Amino acid sequence: MGMESLYNEEDRRVVREFVNMLNESAYLVETDGTVVVANTVLAERLGIPIEEIEGGNIFELLPDDAARERRGSLSEVLRCGMPLVFAETRDDCHYLNSVRPVKDERGGIACLAFIGFDITDSKRTEDALRRANAELEGYGHAVAHDIRGPLAAAAIGADLLVMLAKQSDTATGWTELVKTAGLVRSNVEKAVTLVEGLLELAQAGNAPVRAEPLEIRDLVLDILDEHAREIRKREVKVIVPDSLGTVTADRIQIYQVFSNLIANSLRYNNSAQPMLEFGYLGVDASGRHRFIVRDNGPGIPSELQDTIFLPFVSGGHDRPGIGLSLVEKISAAYGGYARVRNDNGACFEIAIADRAVQTR
Structure with a gap:
C-alpha cells in the first residue's frame, strides 16, 4: 500500500485501527506537519477530537514548547533520514518519544511516524x-558514625574491667569495677537503641496493614x-x-505520629510559659486530613529547616534522632x-489519607 493511498478513507481506517491497538500516542504526519492518521490516545492526551486532529497541522495542535520540540525532531529526521528518540517533560508528566521516517517505493521520506511513550510512572519509580538508595546510604553513614562511639567506649571499658579485676582486692578496686561495668552496659544499650531505632524507622514506611476509625482527639488526649x-x-x-x-x-502508626510530635514540642520548648496547641485543618482536595501541632518555643533553627x-539529625535523651523521621515516613x-x-x-x-477498614 503506497503512502498516497493513505488519503483513501478506507485505507486510513485500516491504519487507524492498527495505531489504536497501541496504548501510547501514535500518529503519522506529512513532511510539513499535516496529520494523516492519529490514534485515540493522542486525542485523549491533547483533549482534541480525532476529527480535528487528522488533517490539521501537528505544530498548531500541540502546546508551543512541544510544537518546537516536534518541529526540531522532524527537521533532524528529514535531514539525516534516521530514527530519533528524545525525552520531554510536560505538566509533571514524562514522555519518551520516537520519530521514524516512513519511506516510499523510491526510498524518499513520504511521512514520519511519531510514538509518544508515557514513562511517568517508571520515572517516579x-x-x-534513587531517593530510597540515597536515604539508605545516609542511614548507613549515620549508623556507622553514631554506633562507633558507644561501641568504642564499651571496648575501652572492657579493657579497664580486665585491669581492675586484677586489682580488685581492695574496696576501691571493687567500686571502680562495678562503676566500669555499668559504663560498659550503658554504652552497649545505646548501641542497641540505635539499631532498634533504625529498624523501627525502616518499618515505618510500610503501608498500613490494619485500619480502623480513629477519633484523633481521643488519641491525642491519651498521649x-x-x-x-x-x-x-x-x-x-x-x-x-x-x-x-x-x-x-492503623492506630499504632498514627499514635507514633502524634506521640513524636508531642514529645518533640515538649522536649525543645524552653519558653517560660510553654504552650502546645493542636488544630484540624479539614480535608484537602486530595482527600487528606490535615493537622497542625504548634508550640511557642524557639522554633526550628535555619540550618535544620531542610x-x-x-534521621539522626538531632535526638532527645531516649531516641537516636528518628522521631520526626518516623512522622514523615508514616505520613508518606x-x-x-x-x-x-x-x-x-x-x-x-501533617496530612494523612483514610485507609479502608481491615476485616479479619
Missing part, C-alpha cells in the same frame, strides 16, 4: 528508588496523659479543640506529608 506529670510540672498550656476529626488508619525530617505511607515552619515557635503540619 526510578526517582523513588497527653502519658506526659501529664511533665505538663503539670512545667505548667504547659495545652489547647485541644473539641474535635480533631476522624481518620481511618533536614529536620532526616498514608499518601500525605509532614511539613514544618516557624510561626512564633515550631508549627508542624
Whole structure:
C-alpha cells in the first residue's frame, strides 16, 4: 500500500485501527506537519477530537514548547533520514518519544511516524528508588558514625574491667569495677537503641496493614496523659479543640505520629510559659486530613529547616534522632506529608489519607 493511498478513507481506517491497538500516542504526519492518521490516545492526551486532529497541522495542535520540540525532531529526521528518540517533560508528566521516517517505493521520506511513550510512572519509580538508595546510604553513614562511639567506649571499658579485676582486692578496686561495668552496659544499650531505632524507622514506611476509625482527639488526649506529670510540672498550656476529626488508619502508626510530635514540642520548648496547641485543618482536595501541632518555643533553627525530617539529625535523651523521621515516613505511607515552619515557635503540619477498614 503506497503512502498516497493513505488519503483513501478506507485505507486510513485500516491504519487507524492498527495505531489504536497501541496504548501510547501514535500518529503519522506529512513532511510539513499535516496529520494523516492519529490514534485515540493522542486525542485523549491533547483533549482534541480525532476529527480535528487528522488533517490539521501537528505544530498548531500541540502546546508551543512541544510544537518546537516536534518541529526540531522532524527537521533532524528529514535531514539525516534516521530514527530519533528524545525525552520531554510536560505538566509533571514524562514522555519518551520516537520519530521514524516512513519511506516510499523510491526510498524518499513520504511521512514520519511519531510514538509518544508515557514513562511517568517508571520515572517516579526510578526517582523513588534513587531517593530510597540515597536515604539508605545516609542511614548507613549515620549508623556507622553514631554506633562507633558507644561501641568504642564499651571496648575501652572492657579493657579497664580486665585491669581492675586484677586489682580488685581492695574496696576501691571493687567500686571502680562495678562503676566500669555499668559504663560498659550503658554504652552497649545505646548501641542497641540505635539499631532498634533504625529498624523501627525502616518499618515505618510500610503501608498500613490494619485500619480502623480513629477519633484523633481521643488519641491525642491519651498521649497527653502519658506526659501529664511533665505538663503539670512545667505548667504547659495545652489547647485541644473539641474535635480533631476522624481518620481511618492503623492506630499504632498514627499514635507514633502524634506521640513524636508531642514529645518533640515538649522536649525543645524552653519558653517560660510553654504552650502546645493542636488544630484540624479539614480535608484537602486530595482527600487528606490535615493537622497542625504548634508550640511557642524557639522554633526550628535555619540550618535544620531542610533536614529536620532526616534521621539522626538531632535526638532527645531516649531516641537516636528518628522521631520526626518516623512522622514523615508514616505520613508518606498514608499518601500525605509532614511539613514544618516557624510561626512564633515550631508549627508542624501533617496530612494523612483514610485507609479502608481491615476485616479479619
